[in-house]
Amino acid sequence: MDKFQFYLPTRIIFERGCLSKIGELASKYGKKCFLMTMGEFATKYGFTEYILDKISERELSVYLYDEVEMNPTERGVNKINELFVDSRCDVIIAFGGGSVIDAAKAVSLLAKLGGKIGDYYFPNVVDKELYPIIAIPTTCGTGSEVTKYAIITEDETGKKKTVLGDTLLPKAALLDANTLKYLTKSIISSTGADVICHCIESFTSNKRSPFSDMFAVESAKITFEYLPKAFNGDEEAKERMLYASCLGGAAINTAGTTAAHALGYYLSSKYHIPHGIATVMFLPHVIDYEIESIKGRIEEFSYGIKLGAPAEQFTEKLGELLNQVDVPKSLGELGIKVDDKNKIVQEGLSFRRNLENNPVKLEEKDLTAIVEKAFKGRPAIK
Ligand SMILES: [Fe+2]
Numbered sequence: 001m002d003k004f005q006f007y008l009p010t011r012i013i014f015e016r017g018c019l020s021k022i023g024e025l026a027s028k029y030g031k032k033c034f035l036m037t038m039g040e041f042a043t044k045y046g047f048t049e050y051i052l053d054k055i056s057e058r059e060l061s062v063y064l065y066d067e068v069e070m071n072p073t074e075r076g077v078n079k080i081n082e083l084f085v086d087s088r089c090d091v092i093i094a095f096g097g098g099s100v101i102d103a104a105k106a107v108s109l110l111a112k113l114g115g116k117i118g119d120y121y122f123p124n125v126v127d128k129e130l131y132p133i134i135a136i137p138t139t140c141g142t143g144s145e146v147t148k149y150a151i152i153t154e155d156e157t158g159k160k161k162t163v164l165g166d167t168l169l170p171k172a173a174l175l176d177a178n179t180l181k182y183l184t185k186s187i188i189s190s191t192g193a194d195v196i197c198h199c200i201e202s203f204t205s206n207k208r209s210p211f212s213d214m215f216a217v218e219s220a221k222i223t224f225e226y227l228p229k230a231f232n233g234d235e236e237a238k239e240r241m242l243y244a245s246c247l248g249g250a251a252i253n254t255a256g257t258t259a260a261h262a263l264g265y266y267l268s269s270k271y272h273i274p275h276g277i278a279t280v281m282f283l284p285h286v287i288d289y290e291i292e293s294i295k296g297r298i299e300e301f302s303y304g305i306k307l308g309a310p311a312e313q314f315t316e317k318l319g320e321l322l323n324q325v326d327v328p329k330s331l332g333e334l335g336i337k338v339d340d341k342n343k344i345v346q347e348g349l350s351f352r353r354n355l356e357n358n359p360v361k362l363e364e365k366d367l368t369a370i371v372e373k374a375f376k377g378r379p380a381i382k
Helices: 018-026 047-057 074-087 098-113 185-204 210-231 235-255 259-271 275-280 283-304 311-324 338-350 352-357 364-376
Strands: 011-014 032-036 061-065 091-096 133-137 149-153 160-164 172-175
Touching (some): 032 047, 032 098, 047 061, 047 091, 061 074, 074 098, 074 149, 098 133, 098 149, 098 160, 133 235, 172 235, 185 235, 185 311, 259 283
Parallel strands (some): 011 172, 032 091, 091 133
């Protein structure tokens, strides 16, 4: 049997309504909470007030920062870090999607170890104890509440950079499906697409293990069944997707992601395409390009998630799912200029960590062929 290591120290509390436990939970980790949220969302629907109440019930004090930006930048996390240090808080509560949780990871690191966030980019690996984070995801896709990664945008170049290390993992994650009630269809679609990428990429990654496979298969099984229902507003299905997202995060936490993620980053940084959509635009084409080498894995995955499609038909089934949640079929439909083809490839090549995880060694000509296919679009369903 394959050897493996699996490490997941995050306490996961999964229960509709468990946001009520935030005060009790925070009191285990500190006395002064730094609550991070994004824009109006948390305030408009009463979540901020509710969390503040629950924290003060436990006689903890709190500092609220409610301006976390989408796709956190170096400048953004530096600013939040200054406020965190001045506030003398000792625990961070991140209420939001992947951007908020990633920004929280960067702040917990900077506040404890000092310096600039750029000092810690991969290939550096963070291993020192940091400020504790309680993550409360309000989307169902990134799985960031159970991953050791934070993606930060470099100010000078606009490129996505990765900070990683086991100590970035949140100490606890509160998964409360009530927080998903107001999600828009487009957020459900893009975050659900991210889950699919996490499952398939981790299942085919060179760093996969029997343990990560188990999370990936279970997550994908749920996603194929419940993502379209969640997209159509079914609250129970959204709860299932919250679970699937967490499982997908657990899978990539050790197995990592591969070529589709590498290619997707340019679309997010240059065109501000949501991460899940940017990534899934390449996923079927990566699978088709590599199918001769990964046929067995794809078939195992397909039967494992009870899709029952032979490897050759797998991307067609995947396309059916993506069509049901309105994922654009081609890069052109997404508004990407053909002139940017080479930039997408070059940026993809710079994500060496993802390409090293990829089951097939992909070079410039291979990525170019995949990107060209993504411009042509997903094959029509027969
Ligand atoms: Fe992702």
